Amino acid sequence: MDTQILVIEDDEAVRQTLKDVLELQGYQVTTAMNGGEGLQKLKEMASKPCLVLLDLMMPNVNGWQFLDGQRNDPQLNNIPVIICSAYTESAKAVNPAAVIEKPVQLQHLLWTVKTLSA
């Protein structure tokens, strides 16, 4: 399987663990520590990821601001975004492809990622 995922998460432990468990399942994972870095990496990636895993509350450029940038870019706006947040109400309000509530359950994460990347 050669499926790329972009993980945008400010908390280092969460970011690294998401990368670890997704890599163990055979995904290729690129990480970014905030919305600004995420948007930059997304624009620069030669082959675009099949989905983005996005935290909402982050320093500098937060998840909402990332979504603004991504949705206004025709090159990027078709990439599905999974919001990974403790605030599911706020997450649903931005109308993402899916919402994963923190603390994340492995089965829920893998099932959602698998479904959306298929």
Added chain:
Amino acid sequence: MKPVRVLVVDDRIENITAMQAVLADCGYEVFEAESGKQALLLAEQHDFAVILLDVQMPIMDGFETARRLREMERSRCTPIVFVTAIHRTEAYEELGYIAGAVDFLFKPFNPTILQAKVAVFAELRRKTEAMRQHTELLHAAALKEQENAMLKESLARRDEFLSIASHELKTPITPLNLQVQSFLQMVRSGTLNNLPPERLERMLVTSQNQIDRLARLVDELIDISRLKSDRLELKRAPASLKALVQGVIEQFAPEFKKNGCEVTLQTDGEGFGVMDSFRIEQIIINLLLNAVKYGNGCPITVRLRDDGRQAQLSVEDGGIGIAEDDLQRIFQRFERAVSAKNYGGLGLGLFICSRIAELHGGRISVTSKLGEGSTFTLHLPLKEEALLHSQFI
């Protein structure tokens, strides 16, 4: 409404009786005094709408009584009408007005004139009283409204804190959950042996870090509850502030490196004194990690100065800084200068640290400029003052 009170002062009982007879029909509560001294006593105990004061009295005459009434807090503004049989001259009346009269009544008095004059002051009294009650009501309502607003604000703040606290407590659970569930999955599918040992170790270290993080958050919450109930006790012993700072810098070196922050320590003295090392270390860690968190990866300078009596330990960063309006607020509970949307944490660190500094007889101060960084300084009494303060705890 309270009845209007009138005080009649005359040394001749027949005059008092006559006036009482005229005023009784008007519904006033009439008090009588047969001397200046007695009048002063009554004026000390009651509020009168008007005092009808005979001028010619033995021992203390009306003018002297008026002068003393004016000196007393309660009767300072009570209208005084002089009652006199002396033939009216302008000079005489002037004396009366200087003594504090507002009007004159001449004997033998005309009942209609007496009633009319007293009625004016009674009406004034009723209106003043009504106005006072109205103002009191308004004041009470405003106070109540203010209390309600404060209550609402503190409830909103508590709700926000609970939401932030639950977010902070949930965050370390995500890596723990994912790793433990991954390991379980690998054990059950017999693939754990495929995991390279260094990866396994890294994942376990991350898990350990999350457990430490949860423990620290719980410690902060316990500290807050201890501070609230004055149960946070210091365990003081001789210690070196310099050694504590060096230890913390060494312990958190990987954290500084990871965030690209170079930490420099400049010392002028040992900072040797009597302190709770664990709690002072807690302050140093908090100030340094804040400098990393809000420091934008800029170099951090830690300075220790010690004049023998007091030590000053400052942590200077070149980060986002704090607006002047927020400088005092950040030391309060649940406060932070920036939105929780952008920076995590319970918003309790500085509050706890400044309380710990105060328990040591010291304090934490801050200077900062938005966009240019902040300097937080711990001022810590080292010897005599530290010991002196410890006796009061």
